[in-house]
Amino acid sequence: MKAPISSGSRRVVMVGGGLAALRCTEELRRGGYDGRIAIVTAEPHLPYDRPPLSKDVLLGTREPDEIRYRDDAFYREHEVDMFLSHRATELRIREREVLANGSPIAFDDLLICTGAAPRPLPVQTDLDGIYSLGCIEDTLKLRAAMRNGSPRVVILGAGFIGAEVASCARSSGLQTTLVNLASTPLERAVGPAMGALLSALHADCGARLLCNVSIAEISGTGRVEELLLTNGERIPCDILVVGVGSAPNIGWLQGSGLELANGIVCDATLSAGPPGIYAAGDVAWWPNELFGREMRCEQWTNAAEQGRHVARNILAGHENRTPFVGSNYFWSDQYGHRIQFAGSEAADEVRIVMGSFESRRFLAYYRKGDVLCGALALNESKHLMLAKLQIEKRTCWDSALEALGHCLV
Template sequence: MRTVTVVGASLSGLYAARELRAQGYDGRLVVIGDEPHHPYDRPPLSKDFLTGRADENQLALTDAEESAELDAEWMLGVRARALDARGRTVVLDDGRTVSTDGLVIATGARARRLPGDALAGVHTLRTLDDAWALREELTRSPRRVVVIGGGFIGAETASSCSSLGHSVTVVEAAPLPLTPHLGTDMAAVCAALHRRGGVDLVTGTGVAGLRGTLTVSGVELTDGRTLPADLVIVGIGATPNTSWLAGSALALRDGVLCDDGCVTALPQVVAVGDVARVGGVRAEHWTSATQQPRVAVTNLLAGRTVATADAVPYFWSDQYGARIQFAGRRGDGDTVRITEGELSDGAPAEGGFLARYERNGRTTAVLAVDRPRPFMRARRELTRETAVAATGE
């Protein structure tokens, strides 16, 4: 390959560029990004950056020295518009084209939006520019904040807003937030963190619409209530950025469909990160974005799938001063038991706890709140057991 192009100057895109050089590729390397920024770390956007404890320069994932070592052509602030797979050409919004022999798709995902969210005071939190806009509003006098969606982004943002002295309500359509990730029992425990943090949690009702003329003034719920709001943050998930791939030979279904090695229907095209549906799963987690590129680049340079991405899933979240960590693959029929620590009034007691999810006598996943060292030991055990089970030994 004389030219390899990475579309997406994201965390996974940067890791792919690093892997290309680390695995011996010495040809032309092009990195295309729709944002004007070089790759930056997104997890702090809803936490330390939003509260002002971290600034933009602390989010940077690369520096001048590494950029020189990568020897990449950075094309930032321009969006990929189309892929001509037959001609192996990426078409950009500004009319330019990039001919390439290999392609890494790392375009990530964009925040889902609500009808009427063009009102002033309505925000999403996905990009650095989103975070800057929201951070500026949060520096004003105490406000009534409504966070729509109790997932990780919603919970972390609610926590940050509360720590800044704002009155916060979280609206979650499901009976409990995070149930798909943690199961009912542990979701209830983590929901208690909202109450402990002084945040109102409204569950089991959806959003009917937003009130306001030019500026948002309230959130109408499907149960007939209206929550007054000076600021609304929409955290209802993300949609993979695949529209530019419409009409290409790639299979698209809530992401770019890949095999277990991140390889698409075209062997010269791989996908990584939030945009990639690898082996039937699209995982929007930091660890997936950093682990998939090694396997993807190996297969891209080999021209076929010779390695698979089979790491045990892992994610973490910081909410209300608590660190939540989870690893494994939880199933609906799993039982869960707390093996270290305890609960107090349904919430994690001081010192946190460690819980194990089990099925047929085998641990399938582990969850910890404020128990980092025991969690890391349990995670290593789970990784070893999963590897043994996979080999059938």
């Protein structure tokens, strides 16, 4: 008979059952952790991949049971206690326990990875027909609504999720309008210059994009029928999708003693302060040494890397933990195009260094001082990955351009 893995007496508890928790679990067992592991999560599902929720699952080309990362057997074999449908409501640091569904769960080390939830509509209304995207159930509701006749879809916010929903709506042939408060789509993520360029992708595929405008009033009988915009325009609407960003899930930690701001305030090692308590993923606010500033990332790669990093810090012990440095990499799939970005959009200069927007294939470099600080690619994955490595090494601008020149020869 196989000897149990968890013969040790210690216990790591993870609150939040998403990507960060899974990667932390995998890395702990890979690193020889022989204590017990528990994942406490509010959702009834095993950890699953969220990016398809605004892409394939919304389109209907994949189903929710196809986006699970691992099946039951993985958690059994790795001796992970799954507490599904368990919402943590309190952290008791002194007692070293978390309260979930009214029961205390004791830990030696704790990883808080409760993610982020979509911000609500900034206008008060109790009408039906308003959707957001954060979990499987949200996507299934929106998908059903989009299949019900030929609804007119309006999306508030032209960030990544808003743009991906617009892309799905257009490929289903639906009349689609994006209402965006900022002056360009993706402005916060890729900066105004590249945001302006990428806005043409919406027009290419027949989605109407309105910028510098928001929703002033929503009207309808029982469900949304019309929107009054802040510029005075009235637009008909059957489905309103709210894509105005996410807020970290930290409400349950109020009064716990942890420092909270725009996320759980961590040091560079992702420690939330008290020994053995860490945060990772969308919920963590930490000083990223690569950019010399504190940040919170709502991106898949960041959650995976931070989850793994916390596992290594737990294995090393509190005194030997090391800083986490992330390159802020993300991707988005819109209208059949892949957009990728790494680094920081806060630049002195942005230059297209390869290809052209007209060919819908290009690479742009972002310069801060004499350093390559960021890179954006449209349908140009290979060179983006090279730039990502250079950004991580703080490569100077001239050397980065020279290296790219060599690649193209």
